Amino acid sequence: MRAFVLTGPGRSEVQDVAPPVAGPDQVVVDVERVGVCGTDVEFFTGEMQYLHDGHARFPMRLGHEWSGTVSAVGYGVDARWLGRRVTGDTMLGCRACRRCLSGNQHVCEHRFEVGIRGGFAGALAEQLAVPVTSLHELPLGVDEVLGALVEPGGSALRSVQRAALKTGDRALVLGPGTIGLLAGLFAKAQGAEVHVMGKTQRSLNFARTLGFHGVWAADELPALPFDAVIDASNAPTLPAKALELVEPAKWVVYVGLAAAPA
Numbered sequence: 001m002r003a004f005v006l007t008g009p010g011r012s013e014v015q016d017v018a019p020p021v022a023g024p025d026q027v028v029v030d031v032e033r034v035g036v037c038g039t040d041v042e043f044f045t046g047e048m049q050y051l052h053d054g055h056a057r058f059p060m061r062l063g064h065e066w067s068g069t070v071s072a073v074g075y076g077v078d079a080r081w082l083g084r085r086v087t088g089d090t091m092l093g094c095r096a097c098r099r100c101l102s103g104n105q106h107v108c109e110h111r112f113e114v115g116i117r118g119g120f121a122g123a124l125a126e127q128l129a130v131p132v133t134s135l136h137e138l139p140l141g142v143d144e145v146l147g148a149l150v151e152p153g154g155s156a157l158r159s160v161q162r163a164a165l166k167t168g169d170r171a172l173v174l175g176p177g178t179i180g181l182l183a184g185l186f187a188k189a190q191g192a193e194v195h196v197m198g199k200t201q202r203s204l205n206f207a208r209t210l211g212f213h214g215v216w217a218a219d220e221l222p223a224l225p226f227d228a229v230i231d232a233s234n235a236p237t238l239p240a241k242a243l244e245l246v247e248p249a250k251w252v253v254y255v256g257l258a259a260a261p262a
Contacts, residue, residue: 166192
């Protein structure tokens with residue numbers, strides 16, 4: 001099958017590789033859509049910290065935001081999964097340690113991350129093998145494009161939930177990228193007054209099409225009291241700025257990652 005392989009910083013190619021085989025408790029998925037994340041860009045540039053910490057190395061196959069259809073099942077997997085449209089978790093814990101057993105597999109010390117950590121092949125390929133326990137079936141109303149947005153959408157939703165917003169609260173999202181805009185939309189759906197702060201005119205213009213109360217460049221942001229600030233940017237200066245902007249006794253949520261120490 002064909003797969004996108006990152007062979008080194010700034011170097012990639014489409015290669016013919018062996019198709020995956022479903023092992024015990026695994027399925028093979030025919031991939032339909034894959035998103036490209038900021039994490040993938042950092043791998044491409046060679047800046048991703050996992051490369052320097054030994055958690056990842058080239059060559060590698062990226063892709064952790066995906067959707068597709070189950071085409072094969074391994075031993076121990078219910079055959080009723082065949083033909084189902086699915087997406088899946090990125091973080092694959094050992095399922096045995098204290099963190100995993102308490103529902104926190106995403107911080108398992110021994111975890112794999114699809115297309116990211118531990119050499120687990122990602123979804124930028126025609127097929128992908130993953131544990132059946134990681135799957136989430138897609139409802140009929142969710143197409144393959146929206147299915148690939150479930151993973152970043154989950155990060156955005158969790159950020160808004162952590163912000164503890166109530167109807168009428170005022171929220172500020174820093175960074176109008178995919179996760180920032182999704183977080184803003186979730187906060188808006190909860191009844192919050194949502195403001196978005198960004199940098200480039202292109203991203204600000206797109207954010208203005210989504211119905212937020214205010215979309216601002218940094219030098220235009222009004223002096224308003226914010227009940228929550230969600231930092232979804234990769235700017236090393238904004239974590240500290242978020243603390244300055246939020247009201248006392250309210251919430252700051254960090255979901256963005258800067259390449260440099262913040």
